[in-house]
Amino acid sequence: MTPVLAFLGCGSMNGSILRGVLASGVPVDRVRATVRSAESARPLEEQTGVRPYVTGEDPEANRRAAREADVVLLGVKPVGVLELAREIAPALRPGTVVASVAAGISIAALERALPEGQPVVRTMPNTPSSVRRGVVSVTPGSATTPEQTAAVRRVLEAVGTVVEVPEEHVDAVTGVSGSGPAYVFLLAEALQQAGERMGLPADVARVLARETVSGAGELLRPEDADPAALRRAVTSPKGTTDRAIRTFQENGFEDLVAAAAQASADRSAELTRELSGD
Numbered sequence: 001m002t003p004v005l006a007f008l009g010c011g012s013m014n015g016s017i018l019r020g021v022l023a024s025g026v027p028v029d030r031v032r033a034t035v036r037s038a039e040s041a042r043p044l045e046e047q048t049g050v051r052p053y054v055t056g057e058d059p060e061a062n063r064r065a066a067r068e069a070d071v072v073l074l075g076v077k078p079v080g081v082l083e084l085a086r087e088i089a090p091a092l093r094p095g096t097v098v099a100s101v102a103a104g105i106s107i108a109a110l111e112r113a114l115p116e117g118q119p120v121v122r123t124m125p126n127t128p129s130s131v132r133r134g135v136v137s138v139t140p141g142s143a144t145t146p147e148q149t150a151a152v153r154r155v156l157e158a159v160g161t162v163v164e165v166p167e168e169h170v171d172a173v174t175g176v177s178g179s180g181p182a183y184v185f186l187l188a189e190a191l192q193q194a195g196e197r198m199g200l201p202a203d204v205a206r207v208l209a210r211e212t213v214s215g216a217g218e219l220l221r222p223e224d225a226d227p228a229a230l231r232r233a234v235t236s237p238k239g240t241t242d243r244a245i246r247t248f249q250e251n252g253f254e255d256l257v258a259a260a261a262q263a264s265a266d267r268s269a270e271l272t273r274e275l276s277g278d
């Protein structure tokens with residue numbers, strides 16, 4: 001029997017997982033969702049067929065969804081996660097697994113906010129989950145059995161690739177893949193702007209940038225795809241790409257990417273100090 005999944009807070013991230021889960025064939029009646037406002041509930045219902053419980057209209061919404069669930073995914077902004085965990089604590093069954101997608105909320109903080117022994121899984125997903133092309137880390141809590149971790153893994157494997165990491169690596173995962181889609185979209189934006197600066201009409205520049213980034217992403221899809229080999233296949237000696245790649249490298253491209261990923265990871269660690277109290 002498919003477990004009942006409750007997406008508490010269903011915005012960009014949990015909404016992406018919800019869409020991917022539905023696209024994988026999980027029936028709508030095995031899914032619960034909550035949002036704060038009717039304005040957010042409407043488009044979610046129109047797009048997914050799931051009618052969210054609205055906390056602004058029903059103070060019991062989160063507890064109701066949690067009570068009905070086998071796996072709960074906490075998907076509100078980091079600052080609200082522990083409060084949400086405390087809110088649903090009385091409604092949880094002892095075996096209900098509580099997964100968090102939040103940056104900066106440690107397993108220890110989550111466990112402190114929940115009934116003793118409640119199984120917890122910390123995850124760090126990303127938004128391509130909506131098209132079942134996400135990549136997500138999972139880290140089980142101290143009271144979580146391998147079967148309970150596997151239950152969360154099965155949910156997430158429906159929306160992408162799952163890696164299990166120790167908690168000390170979650171900041172780095174956030175810096176690479178949690179925030180990572182935004183770096184790729186920034187590259188697409190910058191390529192479009194470059195095209196426009198060279199005189200291309202905006203609509204042409206947009207389609208060239210979008211198809212280049214998504215097409216290159218497709219080439220990276222096979223498990224054995226090697227980005228360096230794919231790059232070399234575009235780069236003729238002394239040709240145009242060679243000149244462009246040199247321009248990137250002379251201007252510190254690799255260092256810039258490393259600094260950006262590190263900045264995201266550092267912010268994740270900072271959030272943990274601010275919000276998790278450990």
Ligand SMILES: NC(=O)C1=CN([C@@H]2O[C@H](COP(=O)(O)OP(=O)(O)OC[C@H]3O[C@@H](n4cnc5c(N)ncnc54)[C@H](OP(=O)(O)O)[C@@H]3O)[C@@H](O)[C@H]2O)C=CC1
Binds near residue numbers: 015034041077179
């Ligand atoms: N966005 C991303 O790419 C990623 C985000 N994350 C994590 O995901 C979490 C959510 O971020 P994101 O999806 O971007 O944020 P959003 O603002 O897009 O979504 C937050 C959702 O929570 C709802 N909400 C707010 N308060 C409550 C409440 N008390 N009870 C129930 N629902 C509530 C909001 O409803 P309403 O719209 O009505 O206010 C909204 O649906 C964060 O913790 C973040 O760290 C992790 C990896 C990637």
Ligand SMILES: O=C(O)[C@@H]1CCC=N1
Binds near residue numbers: 103174178179
């Ligand atoms: O920007 C953020 O804080 C969240 C976490 C990872 C991606 N988005």
